[in-house]
Amino acid sequence: MWAMTTPSFRSDRGAGILVLGLLAACGSADVDTAAEVADGDARGSLQFRLPLLETHLFELVVGVDHDPVDHSDGPMAEALLCTAYDGRPFPACYDEHRGSDYILEGAFDTMDAGSATILAAAGGTVIDLADGNYDRCHKASDGVDCDGNPGDPNYVIVAHEGGWQTKYWHMQNGSVAVAVGDDVACGDPLGKVGSSGYSSQPHLHFQLEDEEGVAIDPYAGEYSQAETWWVEQRASSQLPVDRCEE
Numbered sequence: 001m002w003a004m005t006t007p008s009f010r011s012d013r014g015a016g017i018l019v020l021g022l023l024a025a026c027g028s029a030d031v032d033t034a035a036e037v038a039d040g041d042a043r044g045s046l047q048f049r050l051p052l053l054e055t056h057l058f059e060l061v062v063g064v065d066h067d068p069v070d071h072s073d074g075p076m077a078e079a080l081l082c083t084a085y086d087g088r089p090f091p092a093c094y095d096e097h098r099g100s101d102y103i104l105e106g107a108f109d110t111m112d113a114g115s116a117t118i119l120a121a122a123g124g125t126v127i128d129l130a131d132g133n134y135d136r137c138h139k140a141s142d143g144v145d146c147d148g149n150p151g152d153p154n155y156v157i158v159a160h161e162g163g164w165q166t167k168y169w170h171m172q173n174g175s176v177a178v179a180v181g182d183d184v185a186c187g188d189p190l191g192k193v194g195s196s197g198y199s200s201q202p203h204l205h206f207q208l209e210d211e212e213g214v215a216i217d218p219y220a221g222e223y224s225q226a227e228t229w230w231v232e233q234r235a236s237s238q239l240p241v242d243r244c245e246e
């Protein structure tokens with residue numbers, strides 16, 4: 001997220017490169033602008049599948065922060081202060097993160113070998129997208145380095161019944177498989193996982209928002225809402241089931 005680029009974070013090297021890598025794994029002022037996480041209890045009948053096809057390429061999920069305190073003006077160590085839907089701390093989340101990051105195992109090697117396919121989490125209409133942007137942004141000592149290219153993400157936004165939107169960020173250059181105005185069904189391919197925009201390694205940033213643009217954590221839990229937005233949320237894995245609602 002954008003807050004990681006603040007000078008206070010740059011000046012504190014104590015948290016180490018792994019932490020920095022995870023912190024910088026994601027982000028964009030375009031997706032992470034919500035001031036708070038909404039109560040997602042007004043879900044209605046909308047349900048989501050895991051928005052990825054090759055489930056074996058994913059394990060680590062860095063999710064939404066439910067800690068109401070914004071630590072982004074503090075030292076870098078405070079960027080670790082977060083509360084995931086089930087109460088877990090970093091690396092289950094990080095400060096002010098508004099989406100769920102699905103980290104591609106094998107990073108750029110896996111991306112170069114064909115990457116992984118991003119799928120529509122539910123049916124809807126494509127309302128916005130971008131493609132053609134550099135997709136090999138990577139971590140640097142002060143955040144993210146796009147090798148001299150603009151740090152603009154490739155992305156797709158799908159609008160769903162009820163006014164909710166899902167956002168799919170950091171896609172591979174040239175991979176976007178839909179057009180604005182397309183109706184998509186749950187499970188339709190949208191593109192491929194990349195590292196475009198403010199991204200330190202290939203991953204999907206999946207973000208659910210209400211009609212006012214406020215982020216909602218699709219995961220149910222003690223610190224989130226009571227009912228999951230996933231077709232099925234599992235206790236044994238941070239990956240929800242990879243099937244659409246029946």
Ligand SMILES: [Zn+2]
Binds near residue numbers: 027097204
């Ligand atoms: Zn993210």
